[in-house]
Amino acid sequence: MPPKTIFMMTPEERITRQKALIEQMGRIFEKQGFGLITGRIMGLLMVMDKEEYTFDEIVEELKISKSTASHALRILEARDLIEYKTQAGARKRFFQLRRFDSSALIDDHHNKLKESCNYMKAVLDLKADPESPNALFLRDIVQMINFFLDKFDELKAEYFSRS
Amino acid sequence: MPPKTIFMMTPEERITRQKALIEQMGRIFEKQGFGLITGRIMGLLMVMDKEEYTFDEIVEELKISKSTASHALRILEARDLIEYKTQAGARKRFFQLRRFDSSALIDDHHNKLKESCNYMKAVLDLKADPESPNALFLRDIVQMINFFLDKFDELKAEYFSRS
DNA sequence: TTCTTAGTTCGGTACTAAACGAACTTAAAA
DNA sequence: TTTTAAGTTCGTTTAGTACCGAACTAAGAA
Numbered sequence: 001m002p003p004k005t006i007f008m009m010t011p012e013e014r015i016t017r018q019k020a021l022i023e024q025m026g027r028i029f030e031k032q033g034f035g036l037i038t039g040r041i042m043g044l045l046m047v048m049d050k051e052e053y054t055f056d057e058i059v060e061e062l063k064i065s066k067s068t069a070s071h072a073l074r075i076l077e078a079r080d081l082i083e084y085k086t087q088a089g090a091r092k093r094f095f096q097l098r099r100f101d102s103s104a105l106i107d108d109h110h111n112k113l114k115e116s117c118n119y120m121k122a123v124l125d126l127k128a129d130p131e132s133p134n135a136l137f138l139r140d141i142v143q144m145i146n147f148f149l150d151k152f153d154e155l156k157a158e159y160f161s162r163s
Numbered sequence: 164m165p166p167k168t169i170f171m172m173t174p175e176e177r178i179t180r181q182k183a184l185i186e187q188m189g190r191i192f193e194k195q196g197f198g199l200i201t202g203r204i205m206g207l208l209m210v211m212d213k214e215e216y217t218f219d220e221i222v223e224e225l226k227i228s229k230s231t232a233s234h235a236l237r238i239l240e241a242r243d244l245i246e247y248k249t250q251a252g253a254r255k256r257f258f259q260l261r262r263f264d265s266s267a268l269i270d271d272h273h274n275k276l277k278e279s280c281n282y283m284k285a286v287l288d289l290k291a292d293p294e295s296p297n298a299l300f301l302r303d304i305v306q307m308i309n310f311f312l313d314k315f316d317e318l319k320a321e322y323f324s325r326s
Numbered sequence: 327t328t329c330t331t332a333g334t335t336c337g338g339t340a341c342t343a344a345a346c347g348a349a350c351t352t353a354a355a356a
Numbered sequence: 357t358t359t360t361a362a363g364t365t366c367g368t369t370t371a372g373t374a375c376c377g378a379a380c381t382a383a384g385a386a
Contacts, residue, residue: 054332132214133214134260254362
């Protein structure tokens with residue numbers, strides 16, 4: 001973790017580092033099966049001090065074509081990762097990060113875990129020998145996931161009641 | 164969740180369903196950036212009643228070329244998702260699922276969460292205005308993740324002490 | 327009405343990755 | 357020693373994807 005050196009950093013230095021984080025976000029998104037540009041847009045909207053960008057500003061900032069921007073923005077919007085504001089009587093859209101409630105993050109996590117748990121249960125239901133090594137292994141995992149899923153709900157309640 | 168209908172299922176029916184689960188695993192792995200075949204091999208080793216396959220059996224069962232099998236198996240091994248047994252004085256390898264301890268699953272999860280948390284902290288450290296909407300949003304997320312990470316350790320201890 | 331702004335859609339290119347077959351390798355069996 | 361079994365490596369084909377530029381569209385401005 002880098003130390004908080006912001007006070008001894010020139011503005012240019014800060015921007016350089018921010019751009020590095022944008023690239024990093026590009027790679028993170030690539031790993032998750034999105035395109036590089038898609039991730040860069042997410043990075044741009046997340047790390048820069050300017051937190052609202054128009055279509056043209058995104059095109060210019062990331063040096064991409066309008067078609068690429070259009071495509072990537074639609075993907076991000078479909079996934080509810082970004083949103084945009086409009087102003088009455090203007091066609092311009094102001095894109096920004098979708099700042100969801102942090103409880104949504106937990107629910108998301110919860111659902112993904114539940115999904116893999118269900119897959120394993122389906123596998124178990126089809127095992128001829130419920131005591132086979134894999135069956136034992138899978139039941140072990142399923143049991144643990146169920147424990148954590150239950151506790152998740154409690155923790156969520158605890159966290160949101162105290163804050 | 165499907166009902167436990169195994170007792171009213173013919174053996175062929177069961178195998179048909181198992182093969183469907185193999186395909187599903189293929190798609191799950193694809194989503195995570197692996198190849199389709201890689202996922203099918205994982206599915207094969209996980210869902211079928213036969214839980215150990217030789218190279219040739221995998222080739223035959225999935226109808227893939229030997230080169231494809233060789234490549235995919237090396238990837239899975241490198242990621243510690245499968246392993247194989249050998250028998251003294253025989254070249255054949257018997258592949259099977261790597262049945263890791265379920266605590267490894269939690270640790271994995273823990274590390275991934277920590278990583279994204281660190282990314283957000285890096286972004287926060289570079290914000291000119293620590294009260295900007297995105298900064299507030301990110302701090303909110305970071306705080307929540309930290310809460311859950313701490314509790315994770317407690318839950319892990321609780322789970323493994325009682326079982 | 328015509329022009330400009332703010333995008334979208336379409337078609338093509340270039341790159342990447344999956345999978346294959348054939349040739350090669352290495353070790354045990356005969 | 358030759359053959360067979362068990363894979364590996366290499367080069368190619370094929371399929372898919374990312375991105376671009378150019379042409380198009382739709383709505384507000386002049």
